[in-house]
Amino acid sequence: MSLLLKIEGLTVAYESDSKRLLAVNNVDLEIFQGEIFGLAGESACGKTTLANSILRLIKPPGRIISGRVIFDGVDLLSLGEEDLRRIRWEKIAYIPQASMSALNPVMRIYDQIVDVVRAHRKDFPEEEIRRRAEELFVSVGLAPEVLKMYPHELSGGMRQRVIIAMSLFLNPKLLIADEPTTALDVVVQRGILQLLRDINKKFGTTILLITHDMAVHAQIVDRLAIMYAGKIVEVGPVKDIFERPLHPYTQLLIASIPRVGEKRRLAGIPGLPPDLRNPPPGCMFHPRCPLRIQGKCERVEPALRQVSNERKVACHLYEG
């Protein structure tokens, strides 16, 4: 498989008068052509900031401090604003959190699609837009009549399908979806997740799926990265991670998920994520880690290392 997106040493900071907080801290990530890649982690671990920085959507007081984001051979972080604008939506479509609530309530769906297309491609012929919209609506499981409707006439799941159809309009290579099913009911969630799988299969679209919900990752992603306090702590095929999680954080995270019909007492993770304005020395997870090595973990920060063919982990337990 060929590499589609390569993130190297990406660091994003939020700065106030005197303090600097690293929301994304020296992150390396590789996403291959045609895969569904999952990014997991709990709230405020930096998932969304990482997604935003791929398309340089970080707003002050946030700032990308260092790193490279190489998409299809081009470093997006050094690209001019006009060139970057062409990549957004045309090459990389981004569905931010809660975008299904961002549809204009007083415009018909079709008119909104025309608006978005024209914003990027002024010369796109009208009949082409209609043809493509109808074709995509069928692909995402919506009747073409929905084009004539207003957002309030649609259910949450239908609105999310509209957003997905719009994101696919110019046949992007990469689709980034941030918590696309979080506000939806389980039945509808299942339909949307199956749709993402279908799109991946049918159009070969690479998908970066961001969600805190480990069960969702287990159901649809191929490879998974676990983020904690701004850092990637583990990467690997989703099956391997669930079968044998390496990082103690991943182990505890998986043990804290309730499974239907199981009454085994859930573990939970004692303590709290660190205050990133005053991060702990050494490993970010050491204050909560049941397996910490005294004298090492609180002093030396573990690097994300390759431990087997397809797996990487940032933990001193797997060194040497």
Next chain:
Amino acid sequence: MGVSGVNLLELRGVSKTFVSGFLFFRRKVVAVDKVSFSIPGEKPTVFVLAGESGSGKSTIARIILRFIKPDEGEVLYRGRNILAFNSKELLLYRREVQAVFQDPYSAFNPVYPVDHILSITARRMGVAQGKEVDEVIDEALVSVGLRPEEIRGKYPYQLSGGQRQRVLLARALILRPKLIVADEPVSMLDASLRAEILNLMLDLKAKHGVSFLYITHDLSTASYVGDYIAVLYKGSLVEMGPIDDVISSPYHPYTQLLMSSIPVPDPSRRWQERVAAPEVSAARGPVSGCKFYDRCPLRKEECRRAPPTLKKIGNRYVACYLY
């Protein structure tokens, strides 16, 4: 379930309709439609009220807490209608039935330390006076797994979501409640903190004899803490019974659909067949028969005629023409 005389809480044919819009655009929304269920009083129980958004589960919580009045039917607490309480009974009800909500931040007044909500509760409800107040507060904080010296004097923004939810459970505990209405208490919490709050609910049931009405859309957490479950669909009960039975073999097609849609946190057990439940447009006229008709894979002609009633099958209740 159980004889009405000993039930802790019982709903009998409770209905609530909301009217929205104005003049020609008036629209009636039946939020709760003749719902009946009971939480037994013999021993502490976690009764789950499950349903999707718009199923009416939070409206039921608000009716039980007397925030709104039902249009029809009645709510009985220990056999007495909660709307017919005299002032003394009402005070007792306000002590014995407590609530915990989804957002553990909005329950606090941000300008006061979190002790405030605890001491106000203890004083106003006549639990303790003077120096005893501090003892009562510390005891409640310890019961929910918090260290009083770490929590007291802190402002709400200084605590995590899990800690705030614990403080609110401590507040409820001060009043020695018999029932806590918990409306999505963990849905805003991260997985690691969620597990701790669910465990705390189980501990409060076992050690303090507290029953819960656990309202949620999340059947995984429901199955972890629940004893009984009632499944709501668009304001109507479709299935009710012991939770392990309902989850292992759901009878109603909607419960079956719900169960098969829960993502299993195991990549080697992925969804195989596709789900064939059409999504229904938000703007839809009233339905005369079964409300699940247009999404039901097993529908029959008779389902359109009249809404099915709740029938008893073994230890379970199901509202479906298949049975």
